[in-house]
Amino acid sequence: MTLDTVKHASQTPEAEQPWKELGLKEDEYARIREILGRRPTGAELAMYSVMWSEHCSYKSSKVHLKQFGEKVPENDAMLVGIGENAGVVDVGQGYAVTFKVESHNHPSYIEPYQGAATGVGGIVRDILAMGARPVAVVDPLRFGAADHPDTRRVLPGVVAGIGGYGNCLGLPNIGGEVVFDECYQGNPLVNAGCIGVMKHEDIHLAKASGPGNKVVLYGARTGGDGIGGVSVLASETFESTGPAKRPAVQVGDPFQEKLLIECTLEIFREQLVAGIQDLGGAGLSCATSELASAGSGGMRVELDTVPLRDSSLSPEEILMSESQERMCAIVEPDKVDRFMEICEKWDVIATVIGEVTDGSQLEIFWHGEQIVDVPPRTVAHEGPVYNRPYARPAWQDALQADDANKLARPANAAELREQVLKLVSSPNQASKSWITDQYDRFVQGNTVLAMPEDAGMVRIDEKTNLGVAMATDGNGRYAKLDPYTGAQLALAESYRNVAASGAKPLAISDCLNFGSPEDPDVMWQFAEATRGLADGCLQLGTPVTGGNVSLYNQTGETAIHPTPVVAVLGVIDDVTRRTPVAFAEEGQLLYLLGDTHEELGGSAWSQVIHDHLGGMPPKVDLDREKLLGEILISASRDGMIDAAHDLSDGGLIQAVTESCLRGGKGARLVVPDGLDAFVFLFSESAGRAVVSVPRSEELRFTDMCGARGLPATRIGVVDGDEIEVQGEFGIPLSELRTAHEATLPVLFA
Structure with missing residues (x-):
């Protein structure tokens, strides 16, 4: 030839x-x-x-992504923004941190092990190319139904690929997510993130x-x-x-x-x-x-x-x-x-x-x-640059009108108890330790927090204990109900998780996973989610340093839920002041921060108990999120709280269960006046966290919350070896642990 x-x-x-x-x-x-x-x-x-x-x-997404540069001003921490291999932020003491999240979705469906492994390798080289030493990785993952045969083909290979590649590199895997939903059956999402550290003068x-x-x-x-x-x-x-x-x-x-x-x-x-x-x-x-x-x-x-x-x-x-x-x-x-x-x-x-x-x-x-x-x-x-046609889907109004708040609720305390156990043992809410135990989370000796904590955290200076934290979050169910709000909820949750660890949020990277851009319904979802994320970043003051768009996550005519995944990077001056999620000291007081409303649209409860998706997702109040973050950071720095856990998927009962099991201590809870036990336990209202407060710090902590205008409600005490909701039920920690930890090994081991 x-x-x-x-x-x-x-x-x-x-x-x-x-x-x-x-x-x-x-x-x-x-x-x-x-x-x-x-x-x-x-x-x-x-x-x-x-x-x-x-x-x-990015020919279908460029016209929407430009909002990140036009709407959201760079803050003082930004050193390198959108357009390079990865963004770079100043974290103080002459250090710069580069971070990014990318997708390796399609290759990981075709060949799970190599697709996931090379996803880790690629994002690590992006960070390396900026001049930084990679110090940690994270991996937000989404698979089809947990009991589907193809999930049993894909998930073990993906997990082995991430662990095999990252462990061999000697990089701790400090965070991420694992979500199951049948919408990802033919299109698993394998997103990979990396954090790197350098001095300012080393940027390339x-x-x-x-x-x-x-x-x-x-x-x-x-x-x-x-x-x-x-x-x-x-x-x-x-x-x-x-x-x-x-x-x-x-x-x-x-x-x-x-x-x-x-x-x-x-x-x-x-x-x-x-x-x-x-x-x-x-x-x-x-x-x-x-x-x-x-x-x-x-x-x-x-x-x-x-x-x-x-x-x-x-x-x-x-x-x-x-x-x-x-x-x-x-x-x-x-x-x-x-x-x-x-x-x-x-x-x-x-x-x-x-x-x-x-x-x-x-x-x-x-x-x-x-x-x-x-x-x-x-x-x-x-x-090429495409202005793809997009329009609000004809089915969107009917989906939002199918109100999850009207679903049948437990009729008595016994049913309430039964539904708690069903929730915490469901694949999405169950312990992911079968997966995370395959990753080396502590190699290099600088890991401060790692899954199942709210955010991963690593120390970057051994003399001063300067550290950075990162969380990744996204809820495709919320985004399906309302893409604009769903993207902001992903941002808010990731921001809240970083703040709950004691770190100050600085900037974000994102991985925007959607179906075919040639479908006007999908392009509307993408346009709305991008607009929501840009508006949210402007309000929170967290510039977008870069990211990734993954389109065509679709099998035939079936698209995945719109899934914007948001990674927030934060800085903490002293990692010894970080806040874990574990309730570890008996007698400490439990406070619920924020307001609880009847918000069940897209909730874990509606999915687990009723296999239902409909209604509106929780409302977003980003000013409240910012205030909550400031309170959590100040309380961590000043020693007013010993544990903090954000409230998101599964609501209060999921957070309390995780904190109790993590610390090996029970809790006695009292339903606040004006709430019924069901809403108290299962609502997924945003802008909330549960904290444990030493009795000696209660007055100082509540005075701070009152002075700043943040609702803080005393809901119980760390005590005993069960979770008791007074007047309703009690569940021994041993029973909760069995329910919470057995699910994934049974499915995949």
């Missing part, structure tokens, strides 16, 4: 090309021809196809400037795995026939990644790079075009110098491969030798594959023949 060179492409304008098979639309292919003034070569077509995919170009950006500077590819050899990978898989819907795209899933090697991390950090310490980019989605197509586009514009690459695992790969396949554990650096000529020495020390393959030019084109050659000659911005940053 004749190599498709630029010259040949110019001479054969009518040659047929597989643009449709590569996921391009007819008008997109026409646009490429217009940009180039000719038909593209096969290599150029491959580059445009992966870079203009939904996953890489993805750009290729300085004519004559060398382009160095280093890390693993390029193979045939991952060709089209996440860039293509995440840009189309699955068909109901099931997984059939295994070759497109990347294969990870965590030991190679560990070497790559240490090698890269040493290279950073010696200030040997002028720009750097990891190779993730779209592989070399992404790294070369983005580096050139963000720099001076010109780059020449000799593609045949790329180290291969498979010598039969074509130029197109090399450009599209998403093989893992690879980085691309821009290095000044006089620093190349030292760069290579460090790579050799760490047994990392490194090859000069090109150089930055003073031109404006990205030029790629194969054995001396030019196969790519493109303006890099048109590949990396000037792809």
Whole structure:
């Protein structure tokens, strides 16, 4: 076969090309021809196809995502915002923290172990590329019905992949979520987050400037795995026939990644790079075009110098491969030798594959023949932009009118007790320790809090005890009922969880998981959720540092619930003042902070007891959330509380159950005046937390709440070996523990 060179492409304008098979639309292919003034070569077509995919170009979401930059001002902590590999915030004492959440949903359905493992590897390299040492990972997960046979195929592989890769890297897994819902049956959500730490002066950006500077590819050899990978898989819907795209899933090697991390950090310490980019989605197509586009514009690459695992790969396949554990650096000529020495020390393959030019084109050659000659911005940053049509779904009003508050409630105390046990043993509310015990949560010795705490927390300075906390949250059931409010509830819960740990929320990253953007119903959900999140961040003062959009989470005509996952990062000056969730001291007083209303729409109770989804989600009061956060942070810092737990899924009884089991102490609860026991236990009103207060601190604590205008209601005491709701029922902790901890092992062990 004749190599498709630029010259040949110019001479054969009518040659047929597989643009449709590569996921391009007819008008997109026409646009490429217009940009180039000719038909593209096969290599150029491959580059445009992966870079203009939904996953890489955000072509359906750009018009909505711009709100994050337009509406939400950057606060004083922001050092690097949207547009880089990850956002960076100032946490004090000269330290900067970078963090991000991304999706690896589609590959994880096709090949659960490798899909999840390489999701961890990819997000870790994003953090590394900013100049930071990765210090912790988190993983928000969503699966289909817990008792479905395919969930038993997907979940164990995903969990093993996350644990296997993260544990081998020596990174503690400090947080995340596990949610089951039949809407995720054909489209599990495997979102992965990472936190990295550096000094301000160590921040690195993805750009290729300085004519004559060398382009160095280093890390693993390029193979045939991952060709089209996440860039293509995440840009189309699955068909109901099931997984059939295994070759497109990347294969990870965590030991190679560990070497790559240490090698890269040493290279950073010696200030040997002028720009750097990891190779993730779209592989070399992404790294070369983005580096050139963000720099001076010109780059020449000799593609045949790329180290291969498979010598039969074509130029197109090399450009599209998403093989893992690879980085691309821009290095000044006089620093190349030292760069290579460090790579050799760490047994990392490194090859000069090109150089930055003073031109404006990205030029790629194969054995001396030019196969790519493109303006890099048109590949990396000037792809299609779609204003997809969207409209409020015709079924939305009926869904909201199906009021969950009217569902049948327990008729007596015995039924109330029975429903409590059913709730805390349901797959979503049950203990996730069968999963989290497969992750190393304490490696490196700096983990302060980890699941099942409200937020994960790590110490970043051993002398001063400076630390950071992160929580990820999202409730697709709330967002299905009202996407605008649902997104704000996800933000509020994550914000509240960080504050409950004692840390001050600073900024957010997000992972927006939705169905097909070609469905106006889905696009309305996306537009509303994005608007809600932007408005919420503006009100809370938490800028968006970056994130990820995952669309086409849909099998046939069935889309997942709209699932915006929000990660909030916070800072704490002294991790020894953190607040755990465990009730550990008998005699301490339990206070409920915030107002409780009859709010059961989208609740765990409505799902577990009635298999119902309808009505309106809880109302959001972000000013109240901010006040609650300030109280929780002040009380933690000043020693007024010993434990705190936010109230969200499952309401008060779920939070109290978790805090009692975590601390091994019971609680006696009294239903406050004006509430019935059912609403008291199961309502999911937002802006609430339960805290345990030492008796010596009660007056100081209640005075602070009163002075700030935060409702604080004394609801009981830490005591005994059961949870007793006075006048209603009691349940021994031993019975609760069995109910809470047995569910997942029975399903998956």
